[in-house]
Amino acid sequence: MLVNAQVSVLLPFRDAGATIDDALAGLLVRHDPALEVLAVDDASTDSGPARVRTWAARDSRVRLLASDGRGLVDALNFAAQAARGALFARMDADDITHPERIARQRAHLLAHPELAVLGVQVAPTADEGSVGEGLARYVAWQNALITPADHARERYVESPLCHPSILLRRTAFEAVGGYRALDGPEDYELFLRLLARGYALAKLPEVLLRWRHRDGRATFSDARYGLDKFRAVKAPYLAASLRATPDRQVVMWGAGPTGRRLARALREHGARVTGFVDIDPDKLGRTAQGVTIRGVETLDPVSDVVVVGVGARGARALIRAELTRLGFVEGESVWFAA
Numbered sequence: 506m507l508v509n510a511q512v513s514v515l516l517p518f519r520d521a522g523a524t525i526d527d528a529l530a531g532l533l534v535r536h537d538p539a540l541e542v543l544a545v546d547d548a549s550t551d552s553g554p555a556r557v558r559t560w561a562a563r564d565s566r567v568r569l570l571a572s573d574g575r576g577l578v579d580a581l582n583f584a585a586q587a588a589r590g591a592l593f594a595r596m597d598a599d600d601i602t603h604p605e606r607i608a609r610q611r612a613h614l615l616a617h618p619e620l621a622v623l624g625v626q627v628a629p630t631a632d633e634g635s636v637g638e639g640l641a642r643y644v645a646w647q648n649a650l651i652t653p654a655d656h657a658r659e660r661y662v663e664s665p666l667c668h669p670s671i672l673l674r675r676t677a678f679e680a681v682g683g684y685r686a687l688d689g690p691e692d693y694e695l696f697l698r699l700l701a702r703g704y705a706l707a708k709l710p711e712v713l714l715r716w717r718h719r720d721g722r723a724t725f726s727d728a729r730y731g732l733d734k735f736r737a738v739k740a741p742y743l744a745a746s747l748r749a750t751p752d753r754q755v756v757m758w759g760a761g762p763t764g765r766r767l768a769r770a771l772r773e774h775g776a777r778v779t780g781f782v783d784i785d786p787d788k789l790g791r792t793a794q795g796v797t798i799r800g801v802e803t804l805d806p807v808s809d810v811v812v813v814g815v816g817a818r819g820a821r822a823l824i825r826a827e828l829t830r831l832g833f834v835e836g837e838s839v840w841f842a843a
Contacts, residue, residue, distance in 0.1 A: 510539065510590070510591045510592055510611065510615060511539045511540070511541065511589055511590035511591060511592070512537075512539065512540050512541070512590050512592045512593075512594050512607055512611055512672065513541050513543055513584075513585075513588030513589060513590030513592070513593055513594070514532060514540070514541065514542040514543065514593075514594045514595070514596050514607075515543055515545075515581055515584040515585060515588070515593055515594070515595055515596070516528070516532075516542055516543060516544045516545065516584070516595075516596045516597070516598060517544075517545040517547050517572070517577055517580035517581055517584065517598075518544060518545065518546060518547065518549065518553055518557075518597075518598035519546070519547040519548060519549050519553070519574075520549050520550060520551045520553060521549070521551075521553040521598035521599060522549075522551040522552035522553040522555075522556055523551075524598055524599040524717070525544075525553050525556050525557060525598045526556055526560075527601050528596060528597070528598050528599065528600060528601065528602070529542065529544075529557070529560050529567065531601050531602040531603065531604060531606075532596060532602055532607070533560070533564055533566065533567070534604045535604055535605070535607075535608065537566075537607070537608065538566075539590075540566055540607060541566050541567075541568060541588070541589060541590060542566055542567045542568065542596075543568050543570055543584040543587055543588055544557045544560075544561075544567060544568065544569050544570065544598075545570045545571070545572050545580040545581075545583060545584045546569065546570065546571045546572070547572050547573075547574055547575065547576065547577070547580045548572075548573060548574030553598070554569065554571075557569045568587070570583065570584065570587060576686075577691065578684045578685070578686045578687075578691050579686070581683075581684050581691075582683050582684050585675075585678065585683060585684075588675070590675065591674070591675050591676075592611060592614065592672055592673070592674060592675065593672070593673050593674075593675055593678055594607055594610070594671070594672045595668055595669045595670070595671050595672075595673075596669050597668075597669040599717045600669050600714060600715060600716055600717050601714070601715040601717065602713065602714050602715075603625075603712075603713040603714065605713070606625060606670075606713035606714060607672070609625075609709060609711070609713065610623050610625065610672040610709060610713075611672065613709060614672055614674070617707070619653075619705055620653070620705050620706070620707050621673060621674050621677035621699055621704035621705055621706065622666065622671055622672070622673040622674075622677070622696070622699060622704070622705075622706045622707070623671065623672050623673070623706075623707055623708065623709065624666040624667060624670045624671045624672075624706070624707070624708040624709070625667075625670045625708060625709045625711055625712070625713040625714055626648040626670075626708065626709070626710060626711060626712045626713070626714075627644060627647075627648065627667045627670050627712065627713075627714045627715070627716040628644075628712050628714070628715050628716065629641065629644045629716045629718060630715050630716065630717050630718070631717075631718050632717065632718075636718065640718065642818070643663060644667075644716070646659075646662070646663070647663070647664075647665060647666070647667060648708075648712075650665050650708060651707065651708050651710050652707060653705035653706060653707050654836075655708075656700070656705075656706040656707065656708070657700055657705075657706070657836060658835045658836050658841075659841060660696070660697060660700050660739075660742075661739050661742070661743045661746075661840050661841065661842040662821075662841050662842065662843065663693075663735065664690065664692060664693035664696060664735075665696065665706065666692075666696060666706060666708065667714065667716055668692035669714065669716070670713070670714045670716075677699060677704050680702070681695070681698045681699055681702055681704075682698075683695075685698075687738070688734065688737075689730075689734035689735065689737055689738040690730055690734060690735060690738060693735065693738055693739070694738045697738065697739065697742045698742075700742075701742055701745065733766075736766060736767060736770050737770060739842065740767070740770035740771055740773065740774050741774045743771060743776070743812070743840060743842055744771050744774035744775055744776035745774075746840060747771070747776040747810060747812070747840075748775060748776055750810050750837075750838070752808075753808060753809055753810040753838065754779045754780060754808055754809050754810070755771070755776055755777065755778050755779055755780075755809075755810055755812060756778070756779065756780040756781070756782060756804065756809045756810070756811050756812070757778045757780070757781050757782070757811075757812050757814050758781075758782050758783070758801075758811050758812065758813045758814065758815060758824060758828075759781075759782075759783060759813065759814040759815035759843070760781040760782075760783045760785075760788050760791075760793045760798045761783075761814075761815070763814045763815065763816055763843050764781065764793075764814030764815065764843075765793055765794060765814075766814075767812065767814040767842055767843065768781075768793075768794060768814070769794070771812070778794070778796070778812070779796065780796055780797075780799065780809070781793045781794075781796055781797075781798045781799070782798070782799055782800060782801050782803065782804060782811075783798050783800075783801075784800075784801060801827060801831075804828075804831055804833075806831055806832035806833045806834075806838050809838065810837075810838050810839065810840075811828060811833060811838065811839040811840070812839075812840050812842050813828075813839065813840070813841045813842060813843065814842055814843045815843055816843035821841060824841075825841070
């Protein structure tokens with residue numbers, strides 16, 4: 506594959522008249538004949554389609570398509586089917602990309618054939634007020650994941666890549682069946698499916714996308730992106746990872762609501778939690794889902810595989826240090842999942 510391999514940007518939009526110009530400007534500022542932008546109008550009722558049409562009239566790299574309001578997943582798959590490129594980039598109509606983002610991602614991805622997906626670090630911005638603490642924490646966690654090992658290790662915490670920041674190989678995308686329509690985050694499910702099939706994900710350690718958040722964005726308003734939906738999406742893949750070590754007992758670190766809900770979700774997919782551990786002395790000796798809650802000192806790295814179902818701020822680093830001290834290895838005998 507040549508260094509100038511064509512990139513097809515999948516850019517679905519609906520009622521994005523206020524932001525689509527900024528999104529397209531960042532993508533098209535460089536003269537790159539090996540780039541095309543597939544802007545898919547998903548039943549807009551504002552000026553968005555007209556604005557894209559103006560761009561297309563002066564830049565042949567822009568193609569305006571219509572998906573008739575079938576929703577994001579159908580719009581993305583529709584764009585992928587119409588694309589000409591060997592590489593697919595994602596972009597949302599309300600984000601702003603660095604002019605060099607696509608070129609740098611393409612060069613890195615083509616220089617590293619072992620990678621299927623390459624993201625970039627992102628800077629969250631808010632149209633009004635400041636970025637919330639929860640979003641800031643999530644972005645800081647995600648931006649710290651750089652190598653394929655980082656992304657594989659922490660895949661069950663949350664989505665390890667910002668969806669509109671990625672560049673992925675068409676061959677990998679098609680091999681796993683593209684995006685799936687589901688009652689949950691379609692991007693996270695795609696990343697988990699790719700990882701389960703042995704594909705590698707990585708990230709450039711450069712902030713090359715402004716991830717804009719505003720009132721009404723689906724990330725916050727759509728029920729498909731709630732915590733319960735993320736848990737439902739990750740549960741079958743995490744259960745499969747746990748079943749890969751049938752000689753070990755599954756132990757949940759965290760007997761609070763998060764851990765108990767995760768244990769129930771895992772049980773539905775054939776991975777039964779046989780023990781709970783907690784550091785809260787008031788919980789020790791009690792039962793959760795019919796199992797006695799015991800102390801951390803009872804964990805055995807030879808016979809146990811630990812799922813960490815604690816999402817409290819700062820807890821992950823402390824639990825990681827303790828499990829490492831006890832001899833557990835992430836991705837083998839411990840998985841962080843909150």
